[in-house]
Amino acid sequence: MVMCNQYYFYVVDEDFGPLFIKFSSYFPYTARICINGHEYAKRQLAIEGIEFEALDNGILSCADPVRLQQILDELDETKIEALVYKWLDRLPDPFVREDHEAGYNYRISIL
Numbered sequence: 001m002v003m004c005n006q007y008y009f010y011v012v013d014e015d016f017g018p019l020f021i022k023f024s025s026y027f028p029y030t031a032r033i034c035i036n037g038h039e040y041a042k043r044q045l046a047i048e049g050i051e052f053e054a055l056d057n058g059i060l061s062c063a064d065p066v067r068l069q070q071i072l073d074e075l076d077e078t079k080i081e082a083l084v085y086k087w088l089d090r091l092p093d094p095f096v097r098e099d100h101e102a103g104y105n106y107r108i109s110i111l
Contacts, residue, residue, distance in 0.1 A: 004024060004025055004026045005024075005025040006022055006023070006024055006025065007022065007023045007025065008020055008021070008022050009021045009022075009023075009087075009091050011087065013083065013086075013087075014043070015040070015043055015044070015047075015083070016035050016039065016040050016043065016083055017035075017036065017039030017040060017042065017043045018036070018039060019033060019034060019035045019036070019039075019083075020033070020034050021033045021034075021087055021091060022034075023091075023093060023094070025094070029093070029094045029095070031088070031093070031106055033083070033084055033087070035080070035083070036057070037072060037075060038055075038057055038058050038059065040071075040072075040075055041059060041068060041071050041072055041075075042054055042059065044071045045059075045062065045067075045068065045071065048067070050062065050063050050064045050067060050068070051063040052068070077108075077110055080108075080110060081108055084106075084108055088106060093106075
């Protein structure tokens, strides 16, 4: 049995809240980011000053449910891609400068 290292980075993003990024130590050096839409919504409501009652993994009530739905509808691939590249720029990854210059880098797939 071959054992491969996985490297986890746990971060708290100002817009998305807590999340983690996992890098594999073997080719093709996959990475996975795990975000929680509820945490994103809670952060955005707090930023906008909208009162809400939070659950561990959800929102029980909100002073402006229409705006809450808009916030969630606005969470799209563009915002997620910006989040991913923001943290990829800050964290160490297995690609060296020459790899990036040769076109080797991460591509994003949203599941």
